[in-house]
Amino acid sequence: MNAIWTIAKKEYQLAFRSVTSYIVFMLFLVISGAAFATTVFKIDLAELRGIYGFIHLLFVFFIPAITMGSIAKERSSGTIELLSTLPIRLSQVVWGKILSAFLQVLTLLAFCLVYLGIIMVLGENIDYGATIMGFTGLVFVALAYISIGVFASSLPSNQVLAFVLALVISGFFYGIRYILVLMPLSVVRYLQFFSFEYHLSNFSKGVLDIRDLLFFVAVALIFAFLAEFNLQSKNMMQER
Amino acid sequence: MIEIKNLSRHFGALKAVDEISFSVGSGTITGFLGPNGAGKTTTMRMMVGYLQPSAGSILLDGISIFADPIATSTKIGYLPEQNPLYDEMITEEILRYIADLRKMPTALFTERLAYVVENCGLQDVLTQRVGTLSKGYRQRVGLAMAILHDPEILILDEPTSGLDPNQILEIRELIRKLGTKKTVLLSSHIMQEVQALCDRVLIINKGKIIVDDEIGKLSSYFKDYQLLHLELEAENVDFSEFLEYHPELEVISQTQEGESFKMQIRIPAELDIKYDLARFIAENGWLIVSLYAQQKSLEEIFHNLTKGGETAPEPALEALPEEAEEDEGGLKL
Numbered sequence: 068m069n070a071i072w073t074i075a076k077k078e079y080q081l082a083f084r085s086v087t088s089y090i091v092f093m094l095f096l097v098i099s100g101a102a103f104a105t106t107v108f109k110i111d112l113a114e115l116r117g118i119y120g121f122i123h124l125l126f127v128f129f130i131p132a133i134t135m136g137s138i139a140k141e142r143s144s145g146t147i148e149l150l151s152t153l154p155i156r157l158s159q160v161v162w163g164k165i166l167s168a169f170l171q172v173l174t175l176l177a178f179c180l181v182y183l184g185i186i187m188v189l190g191e192n193i194d195y196g197a198t199i200m201g202f203t204g205l206v207f208v209a210l211a212y213i214s215i216g217v218f219a220s221s222l223p224s225n226q227v228l229a230f231v232l233a234l235v236i237s238g239f240f241y242g243i244r245y246i247l248v249l250m251p252l253s254v255v256r257y258l259q260f261f262s263f264e265y266h267l268s269n270f271s272k273g274v275l276d277i278r279d280l281l282f283f284v285a286v287a288l289i290f291a292f293l294a295e296f297n298l299q300s301k302n303m304m305q306e307r
Numbered sequence: 308m309i310e311i312k313n314l315s316r317h318f319g320a321l322k323a324v325d326e327i328s329f330s331v332g333s334g335t336i337t338g339f340l341g342p343n344g345a346g347k348t349t350t351m352r353m354m355v356g357y358l359q360p361s362a363g364s365i366l367l368d369g370i371s372i373f374a375d376p377i378a379t380s381t382k383i384g385y386l387p388e389q390n391p392l393y394d395e396m397i398t399e400e401i402l403r404y405i406a407d408l409r410k411m412p413t414a415l416f417t418e419r420l421a422y423v424v425e426n427c428g429l430q431d432v433l434t435q436r437v438g439t440l441s442k443g444y445r446q447r448v449g450l451a452m453a454i455l456h457d458p459e460i461l462i463l464d465e466p467t468s469g470l471d472p473n474q475i476l477e478i479r480e481l482i483r484k485l486g487t488k489k490t491v492l493l494s495s496h497i498m499q500e501v502q503a504l505c506d507r508v509l510i511i512n513k514g515k516i517i518v519d520d521e522i523g524k525l526s527s528y529f530k531d532y533q534l535l536h537l538e539l540e541a542e543n544v545d546f547s548e549f550l551e552y553h554p555e556l557e558v559i560s561q562t563q564e565g566e567s568f569k570m571q572i573r574i575p576a577e578l579d580i581k582y583d584l585a586r587f588i589a590e591n592g593w594l595i596v597s598l599y600a601q602q603k604s605l606e607e608i609f610h611n612l613t614k615g616g617e618t619a620p621e622p623a624l625e626a627l628p629e630e631a632e633e634d635e636g637g638l639k640l
Binding site: 069070073074077081084085144145146148149150151152153154155156 | 352355356357377378380381383385387389391392393394395396400404405407408409410452
């Protein structure tokens, strides 16, 4: 646990020293803010369900941008060689990276709390449960995307390739609901289980189903394990 | 004490390291020599647990390093060849980061930090970003990271590359100091460095160890010979008569440019020919500009061993370097 925290802390600190992070953060906030302003001020709708859906879409693009360097950069710069000779486990490296990206996304989401504040203070007839649960849902879906991103980053040593890979995998889980429309109903019942949107929709209805929560945690665990396995199979730190 | 037994590593069809065995005792500095691509870095990477061997074992005090990698890595300090560092970090931060990952208590870290800062000469760059450091300073930071936890075993892949002559002397002094108590294995391209620092030499070529011996005994790998450099000021120099009289001599090169005549002769070491030669030259009335016998250096031995064949501690006389302009600072072997 100690090493995970050390790695996460360092990664988090370094992230805020690079211009890239600020650009990614600013773009995210500008785009989501514009969408928020449109629904709330223009359409005069005191609810955040639309915004949550939009932020979910933004995650598909922005989380790969945050995670793309996590392991790929360690490999391209050779610092993985340094890490591999330290008394830490490979899983600690992977989870350190995930934790750091998670903290970054939480920081990002903390700014989005402004939307909640505005709605709650200025809005009328607000479904507090749906608003707060929907936000919680975003936190969990972010964790799943981060894990996918870190896994994608462990595959190539090229960051751009890592970004594209993460985008493709994340895009699958996001976009599966559009394919479901074309499927027979008997298949849909099983396939929709993999759709992130399907699990997220319960959150934004204000319902906390433990199965949805477990789904996202399971996805995160599986991809973290895959990342670890992938690094191991690349002969790094072998049995660790 | 590290023991390596029948260690092999293949990259596809390429045998980077092919069944090598050696051991490194504590309190010694062992030099690891070999041409590019000989398998030095691969061997070192396996010894620190970064690469998994295809076959063979690496024993640290009799226990396989893969039995408990976490425990092993606390005993080993490693300076990788490319010396990868986090460029965005500040020197002190990166040292603290390594210390944190090694779970060093704060008091110990403060003490060790003072030690490495003093010994690696990092006072001036402690608050500087690593990305802005010169190559020499990066190398020192890498070395500081390797010795931060006071490891029993130090594995240094080309520790002095990129340093200026003064820094090289300082780092060598540090390595020598560490070598009295620790087990040090260092690879190098610089022969003088190995001569100056190491007690033992391992020469590896094409994945095989071809020499593993104390540095003083290396000359025994050769039939002894001397290389005689001769420079005369005379026209129409002709040594054929002299060479007929001494059939054991072999002329390596011979040039005549106007009044200047240069020649290199290879002679068996036991033969003292200088008087005969001088007399012969005097009889002909030629003027000697210079006449000296060259000693073999480690560089030459290295060259001979690695240029020729695979496993040839044979006297590789044929492979003698043609342009044997040797430094006089070479260790007399």
